[in-house]
Amino acid sequence: MRPYDAFLLVSFGGPEAEDEVIPFLENVTRGRGIPRERLAEVGEHYYLFNGVSPINRQCRDLLAEIRADFSANGVDLPVYWGNRFWTPMLTDTVRQMAEDGVRRVVAMATSAYSSYSSHRAYLNDIAAAREAVGPEAPEIELIRPFFDHPGFIEPLAEHTRQALDRLPQDKRAGARLLFSAHSIPTAMAEASGEPGQGYGPGGAYVAQLEEVARLVAEQVGGGHPYEVVYQSRSGPPSQPWLEPDVNDRLEELAGEGAE
Known part of the structure; x- marks a missing residue:
């Protein structure tokens, strides 16, 4: 078995400006037939905070801590980040890893628990991203939910x-x-x-x-x-x-x- 040659953080994603709210919600609900007026209603929760979800900032902070921890402990792995529903999009990140020559990846989702939405959907989206990138896409192994760590x-x-x-x-x-x-x-x-x-x-x-x-x-x-x-x-x-x-x-x- 080849050693891992990259780390991937996978998260949900969120808007960071008011004009990103509806496109983000369209990504989340695509294929479900949710009326646009319902999206606008949900969007009001984001507009209370100027359209900014905290999740991307939290991911950036987490990535900085991971890089620092890797460096302090001699873990020589490049760190990547891909979201399911907003930039940086997971498929784009998998494509970048392929272009960088990455072949085997250990991934962590920011969801701690087991359910379709919080674990199985992440596995499905990783598989879809790899399929979209093609045969050069790296192998990606997702660690187990970390609820009891x-x-x-x-x-x-x-x-x-x-x-x-x-x-x-x-x-x-x-x-x-x-x-x-x-x-x-x-x-x-x-x-x-x-x-x-x-x-x-x-x-x-x-x-x-x-x-x-x-x-x-x-x-x-x-x-x-x-x-x-x-x-x-x-x-x-x-x-x-x-x-x-x-x-x-x-x-x-x-x-x-x-x-």
Whole structure:
């Protein structure tokens, strides 16, 4: 087996100006028949921030840290970046790697969990980019979802401790922890995970979120009651998505007297 000769960061992508918002959303929803008025409605969320999504800046910061870490540890690999839905586009990056003579690549997606949207779709898009580039495209191996890696869990635990420390001291010990994740259709959740992995109802996505919540709560300590909730539901009301919604659950907890 040949050694890796490049590292590739694969991410979702996002607009960085107001005139990029609708073209970006068109890329995300292509082939789904989403009306343009719905895209305009979703775009309003981006216009609140002058059309700038934070994800590309976060990727640039991450790439700088990766390069510094490689240099400090004697890892001599060029670093590339390709997005699924906005520049730099994944196919363009794979083509550049081929032109640079890269033959075998280790890739990391910025998605930590297993579901169609957060893992399988990345594999599909990598395959499509390689096919578009042709026989000179490098082999690309995507590392597994990193939901339970200490480098992911420890910062979450530290931020949770900082949030608890900002609460009034008399409220801190009894505080509840809500871990909010992106909701997905229940059918997608139940289908997540590879065959034979033995995930129960809810599939790998729900199981991994629950494991992260457990690991973080365990590191934080204090015996705080915790639960997983969801956000960012979309799609028709008739389609079941993972629940409870974070806002609904906050209202319920307030009604139960949680402070």
